[in-house]
Amino acid sequence: MMAETAEEISRKPEIRKELQRATGEKRSEGVKARGRDKLWFLVHALVLAGCVAAYVILGWKLIALPQSTLGVVWRILRGTALIVIVLAIARAISVYALGRIEDPSTRFTLQRIMHLVVALGIAVIAISIIFVNWYAALAAFGVGSIIIGLAVQTPMKSFIAWIYILIRQPFRVGDRIQIGDATGDVIDVGYLDTTLWEFGGKYISGDHPSGRLIKFPNEKVLDEIVYNYSWPLFPYIWNEIKFYVAFNADLEFIASTMQKITEEELGQEMIARVQTFRDLLARTPVDELEVRERPRVIFRVNENTWLEAIVRYLVPPREAGRVKTRLIKKLLAALNTAPDKVMFPAGANR
Template sequence: MAGDPSQKNADHPAATPAPPAAGGAGAALRAVDTTLPGETGQAPEGDPALVENTAQAVDAAVNQADRAERSDVGKSTGPAVAQQKRWPKLWFVVYLVAIAALAWTYPLIGSGYFNLPEEYAVPARRLATVLLVAALMRAAVTLGEVYLARSIHDAADRYDVLKVANLAAWLVIAFVALTQLFDRWYTAAASLGLVSLVLGLALQGPLSSFFAWIYILVRKPYRVGDRIQIEDMTGDVIQVSYLDTTLWEFGGPYLSTDHPSGRVIKLPNSSVLNKPVINYTWPLFPYRWDEVKFHVAYDSDLEFISGVMKQAVDEEIGHQMQERVGAYRRLLAQTPVDTLHVREHPAVLFRVSDNTWVEAIVRYLVHPREAGSVKTRLIRKLLAQLNAAPERVQFPRSNMR
């Protein structure tokens, strides 16, 4: 007889390390640790009271963590956050000082105040022009970052706008430098075009990634804060730069649960052009289907098990699931997809397992970042209620070691 396969279904979230800061992204990635001290990861057997007490303790811990997380929403705490807010303002002051100094120096150079020889005066004025334009552009970008970007409430959109503004500023600075530092700048531009052609052939990968970055901005296959999967890589997007995307990995080869692995993945932006992107947090419908399964004996009361599983999941997330399915149906109504099979309540299915047991499966809708904690609460609750009726629910048992 096989061992207790139902114990393998209890996904216990591991302690979640803090993710790295995403320079300007500001995406906080959190998970709740619902593993109790001394827990072995196995389902308790034979003592319904102990199971019930354990379930209540876990629920209390999760609810307390959820309340603490909600109370922190919108708050900026810690010296690191304050320092991030101070730095743009400090740079803005530096740029203003540079603009004032260059604006004061430029006419003095032209008037001969510094007694520079003519062969040095002209290059000095041109260099001052380039530096003045550079300071003006950087000050404008910093001003937008500190004040104007606050009108964009979505953090991901704000991140994209600042990326585009930075790129535009550097392009303007490069153009002004080209026109000021070269007498025949169009000849230099033609030469630069030939060089760019050669470099383009040699740097096809980086150029493809840059154009893929533009594609990401326009088509939005993912944004900062989304949970995505590209091939076998899954994680939360914490940065989208001009050439690559950075993921805070979830799952991975070392974990069997949907929790942070502690690893950071960098992949070229060009991946979105030739590989499928799975987005688990699509803004219009940021949910996915999940399931909890148990193995039961053939002589178990399947109707009783179905009723218990439906009721337990309904009590836990029934109201939220109805709202989410309603949103799902409204989206599908705009497509030719039939919506009759989309249920507003958890569905319980049974199928014969390969190891001579019956699999009891309950499916429900959940937010990807809540999948681990919700599954843990449901497993605790279901075990408590099913173990309370041993004469109607027969779980696999074995004394083999």
């Protein structure tokens, strides 16, 4: 199977969205209303025009009605007109705003939120129709809302953060993240909280799952830094392995051996795939020249009078632990075949 090209990968919705976000490009194709949507817009316009016409006719007293009845009819017409306006605005948002969202789950969730807001708006309008003094009814509704809001302040903040997560997407289900002291793979993003499948943690080292679930309120996203290891434009992280060697070791031999073993372990397919994502990064403000698809060996002076031989390479986050374990075994086996060239610390010198 041939590896996907940068152009093919860039057509994927999540990749295209990240490219648009990183480069500031806007989606070129517009959103057009379907025939059914146009029909609803026409119906809303006709009903609104009918309400306005009836309101004018009653205002000019072309139809004689008792004053008490006239007041009720005016309130019904006014409420109907407001409901039609709310429904028309909701329909326009659904077609021209939410219709631009490519992710179906995000679009569906935002539509549910909009339906909730519309229902609350219609309820307020209905209260204004039922009560003669609708200003007082609205004031009472507002005071009640404030009291309820104060009582559920934390859940409301988490609900708002949930909307933020859906729109800005600091992480999605399946991403590997760190937020505060919690690290893990996102397995669920609910209305009020997010669930992680923890890796590492208190009882286990490395990148292996600990078996624990972590739940945190969504509001934490608004207050904490989120580290995401699963950026669609570059789903890799840098990892490195270091060994201590003597100053008079054969550095050329060590560098070539570590480079060769690491490239063989990663495989040409992995290197080619990193090159593909490197080409995608070239379309963003990220300096893709610093992204090397092949492993790199560097040397650094250590404070303990030894040199550090470091091989740095790219790896998918979920495979970092397994790849590092395999590499350590193979690197040690290869380097130990020439102890006079490598000159590892030995005995009391370790």
